[in-house]
Amino acid sequence: MSSTTAKSPDVSRRSERSRKAILRASMELVGEVGYPKLTIEAIAARAGVGKQTIYRWWPSKAAVLLDAFTEVVHDEDYSSGLPDTGDIEADLKYVLRATADEFSDASFEAPYRALAVAAAADPELADQFVSRLREPGVRVYVERLRAGQEAGQIDPDLDLDLAVELLLGPFQQRWLNRTGPLTHEFTDGLVELAMRALAPRATPR
Amino acid sequence: MSSTTAKSPDVSRRSERSRKAILRASMELVGEVGYPKLTIEAIAARAGVGKQTIYRWWPSKAAVLLDAFTEVVHDEDYSSGLPDTGDIEADLKYVLRATADEFSDASFEAPYRALAVAAAADPELADQFVSRLREPGVRVYVERLRAGQEAGQIDPDLDLDLAVELLLGPFQQRWLNRTGPLTHEFTDGLVELAMRALAPRATPR
Numbered sequence: 001m002s003s004t005t006a007k008s009p010d011v012s013r014r015s016e017r018s019r020k021a022i023l024r025a026s027m028e029l030v031g032e033v034g035y036p037k038l039t040i041e042a043i044a045a046r047a048g049v050g051k052q053t054i055y056r057w058w059p060s061k062a063a064v065l066l067d068a069f070t071e072v073v074h075d076e077d078y079s080s081g082l083p084d085t086g087d088i089e090a091d092l093k094y095v096l097r098a099t100a101d102e103f104s105d106a107s108f109e110a111p112y113r114a115l116a117v118a119a120a121a122d123p124e125l126a127d128q129f130v131s132r133l134r135e136p137g138v139r140v141y142v143e144r145l146r147a148g149q150e151a152g153q154i155d156p157d158l159d160l161d162l163a164v165e166l167l168l169g170p171f172q173q174r175w176l177n178r179t180g181p182l183t184h185e186f187t188d189g190l191v192e193l194a195m196r197a198l199a200p201r202a203t204p205r
Numbered sequence: 206m207s208s209t210t211a212k213s214p215d216v217s218r219r220s221e222r223s224r225k226a227i228l229r230a231s232m233e234l235v236g237e238v239g240y241p242k243l244t245i246e247a248i249a250a251r252a253g254v255g256k257q258t259i260y261r262w263w264p265s266k267a268a269v270l271l272d273a274f275t276e277v278v279h280d281e282d283y284s285s286g287l288p289d290t291g292d293i294e295a296d297l298k299y300v301l302r303a304t305a306d307e308f309s310d311a312s313f314e315a316p317y318r319a320l321a322v323a324a325a326a327d328p329e330l331a332d333q334f335v336s337r338l339r340e341p342g343v344r345v346y347v348e349r350l351r352a353g354q355e356a357g358q359i360d361p362d363l364d365l366d367l368a369v370e371l372l373l374g375p376f377q378q379r380w381l382n383r384t385g386p387l388t389h390e391f392t393d394g395l396v397e398l399a400m401r402a403l404a405p406r407a408t409p410r
Binding site: 034113114116117119120121123126127129130134158159162163165166168169170171172173174176177178179180186189190193194196197201202 | 239318319321322324325326328331332334335339363364367368370371373374375376377378379381382383384385391394395398399401402406407
């Protein structure tokens with residue numbers, strides 16, 4: 001009995017180590033070889049596990065990658081909510097600057113681009129990408145804008161989903177289509193311009 | 206002498222027919238097989254020309270495709286300027302509705318997506334894509350907004366390049382990332398929201 005209870009945490013620790021190694025390997029590899037050439041075999045080899053270990057936990061390479069990104073995003077991207085200092089323009093500037101910095105980090109950017117490119121080419125993967133990664137990201141922006149409405153800094157009649165598209169679409173286009181650099185000057189200017197659309201109207205009509 | 210002058214127009218007509226067949230074939234094929242699998246051989250076969258004919262005029266498949274899209278865009282996409290009825294909001298709604306309709310046409314959408322996906326994965330192709338196709342498109346929007354400034358409908362202090370990103374980024378993101386449908390309701394709402402940012406400020410500050 002005591003040997004069993006002593007063993008369980010070890011097994012669980014080993015599993016958790018394997019799981020993290022697999023997720024990390026999947027992100028590294030997709031950034032190196034792209035999504036089409038990514039294989040479960042290569043992920044297993046890089047993570048130092050048997051490929052059956054991966055198949056026991058995930059049905060496909062897409063599922064592994066979506067878990068990997070979900071974990072990164074949950075760790076780093078304010079999944080518990082955007083900052084709320086009471087100044088929505090300052091908070092949005094802070095978050096978009098941090099996001100621009102994250103996209104300047106190749107260890108994040110390369111795998112994320114590989115997944116975004118694959119999703120743009122593959123409607124089924126796009127569905128999963130949108131529901132697993134994009135929608136939760138949009139939610140935290142919508143919630144921050146809703147708090148801004150309550151604070152009188154955001155127009156109470158606004159379609160908040162469209163407002164988030166107005167804020168994030170230009171960033172996303174610059175990044176994915178490489179139409180310009182993701183500088184803080186750009187993100188600050190984008191927030192300032194978008195806030196003109198999102199703020200309560202100056203004159204009633 | 207008379208046989209030479211009689212022949213030249215024929216040669217020129219045949220060349221023009223071949224050129225158009227090649228451009229059309231390149232767009233059809235890239236939509237069918239994607240950019241990575243597109244070959245000059247397959248374009249030549251579909252167009253009914255020898256592959257040397259293609260290599261005489263273009264250095265690469267990217268060059269063929271960029272010419273093909275440039276021609277389509279020049280024919281259909283207001284390269285001579287956006288409509289100017291004097292009402293900028295109405296004109297932008299009209300143009301974005303028409304663009305949404307164009308992106309709902311698979312014969313345009315499939316090849317354009319294939320090229321955009323390839324450009325997202327390939328910085329060199331992205332450079333050409335941006336300078337050959339995107340920049341001229343942005344120019345006509347900037348010019349229409351500048352006319353709007355002169356007409357007092359657009360803020361005279363605005364960064365017009367950023368303004369175009371605010372207007373087109375959300376459209377582009379919905380399309381390429383498949384985050385929502387490109388309906389007229391969406392494009393109208395986007396123009397209305399963006400115009401709140403672009404219009405002259407209601408109160409001086």
